[in-house]
Amino acid sequence: MECETTENRRKPNLLLMGAAVLFVALAVVFCLLLQSRASGAGAFRIRFGDGQTITVRADETRVIVIRDGKPAEEPTGEGEENVIRIENGTAWMEHATCKNRECVKQGRLNADTVGTRPLGPWIICAPHGVSIEYIGDGS
Amino acid sequence: MKVRTLTKMALLSAAALILGYIDSLIPLVPGVPGIKLGLSNLALLYAVFFLSPFYTVLLMLIKVGMSSLLFGNAVGALYSLAGGVLSVAIMLLLRRNRAISVIPVSTFGGIFHILGQIAVGAVLLGVRPMLAYAPWLLISGLATGILLGVCARGVFYGLERYERSKRA
Known part of the structure; x- marks a missing residue:
């Protein structure tokens, strides 16, 4: 009787653990x-906090400053700020004011590192809603 | 609120805040932000098993509010709140069946906490980045849920023995 009770108690727990896995x-x-698979020479898609996106060719050299979700001219280190640098086919988050x-x-993103990074073609700043995506040849 | 419950709530809130702070100092997977042990959920698990649903929800709200005020920001609070609401809801639902033990409750709590955060991330960042992010988060939610469940079982067993020895 006791074994039956133990079995009755164990069964739903095992079933639930199986369901979870x-x-x-x-x-x-x-x-x-x-998930998207990026290939080709490369471009980066930058998403600002306000939802707007821009595409930058990987062979360009650019510094993109985003403050409070919008593009800005110069970094000031104030507000919700991210500074993205694109150089020699590589993009990285140079600076951010998130906590x-x-x-x-998250390191550097380019054609060589995209397959080995934990987040693949993405650099994500979740608190500021900013992301960089390597989109290969733009497809 | 009885003094005993008030004291318990104060202790659990403090424990949740301290454990949450310790948690934020331990990076689990380099390069993947947001993956944590979720140690502060131990306090919530205790509330699910030993306090009423009202006090469990209240503790979750205190934990989210206080930790966002002290260590986070408004967006962080949104992620925590979504995760907290979903995880507490599923844990209380599972707890209605008394045959279900702490490990499955904790596991589902961990998974649903992550699901809430993925939902907020999909709204704030878009669905596509979350597709890259979600596998890491879900696997960590499952693993930490099981780990915390095992820890909680040990803690509950110890508390039970202590209560029994006090009564004897």
Whole structure:
């Protein structure tokens, strides 16, 4: 009788754990299948905090300053600011005023690193809503 | 609110804040922001199992509000709130079945916390970056949920033994 009770208690727990693992596995496969694959000489798509995007060719040399979600002229280190540098086919977050500066730590993005970075073709600053995407030849 | 409950809430809020701060100092996966152990959810798990749903939701709101005021910002609060609401909802729902133990409750709490954050990220950043981000977050939510569940089981067992020894 006691074994039956233990078994009855264990069954829903095991079923739930199985469901959790299955759900995560399916969601991961779904995300991986839908992810974009960048290839070609390269361009970067920059998304500002206000939702507007611009595309910059990878062979350009540019510094893009974003403050409070909008493009700005010069970095001041005030407000919600990100400074993106694009040089020699590589883009990186040079400076950001977000708390942990996780986007700055995400390193450099180019055709060589896109396959080895944890976030693939993306540099993301979640607190400021800013992202850089390597879009290969623009497809 | 009884003095006993008030004291418990104050202690749990303080524990959640301290654990949340410690959590923010431990980077789990370099290059992937936002992946944390979720240590402060231990306090929420305690509330789910030993306090009423009202106090659990109140503790979650205190945790989100205070940690955003002290260590975060408004956008961070939005991510935490979405994650907190979904995780507390699923944990309370699962807890209604008394046969379900702390490990599955914690696991689902971890996964739903991540799902809430992914939803906010999809709104603020767009769906496509979240597709790259989500696999890391979901796997970490599952792993940390299981880990915290195991820790919580140990803590609850210890508390139960302490209560029993006090009564004896």
